[in-house]
Amino acid sequence: MSEAFTKPAVDNSRRTWLIATCAVGGVGAVGVAVPFASSIQPSERARAAGAPVEVDISRILQGEKLVVEWRGKPVWIMRRTPEQLASLENIDAQLADPNSVRTAVPTPEYARNRHRSIKPEYLVLVGICTHLGCSPGARLNPGPQPSLPDDWPGGFFCACHGSTFDLAGRVFLHKPAPDNLAVPPHHYLSETRLLVGEDAQA
DSSP states (O other): OOOOOOOOOOOHHHHHHHHHHHHHHHHHHHHHHHHHHHHHSOOHHHHHTTOOEEEEOTTOOTTOEEEEEETTEEEEEEEOOHHHHHTTTTOGGGBSSTTOOOSSSOOOGGGOSTTOSSSTTEEEEEOOOTTTSOOOEEEOSOSOBTTBOTTOOSEEEETTTTEEEETTOOBBTTOSOOSOOOOOOEEESSSSEEEETOOTTO
């Protein structure tokens, strides 16, 4: 005699409890996965520690300056005009360190020239005054203007204590800033891509 198959009764309260438990577990798994996936990406701390910054310079017009952040510092990338490059000539006698030989704020070998850059047209500087760490403002137009000499060639002016820098970031004589503005490590990946924070040989 065969036994009839009897379907066990379903405990609705138990089924509800199981569904709720699985749902909470699934949410927990997603909660663990999201931070893990995020940890694969470069963190703010890694960028602040000095991760290089790639910059598209193709849209910078002549006479314009772009600012990017590297190691928590403002880095200026300026495309100088022919007239601005010409202003760097014949002013060595007015500068404290015209050849960038001082070592307190080292200048990379590839920027130890009159225009302080790899390509004369493009200037790459850390926009922090070497006196007390203020950020100088751009005073690009030559000629007399408030707080500047009548023969001002164009450059940068730190309003905090009056330090002045030419359009290569070289400090003028008898100013509070002891050194030229820093040139960060950098190199060109292509004609339009610049990598700030890493020398070419790195």
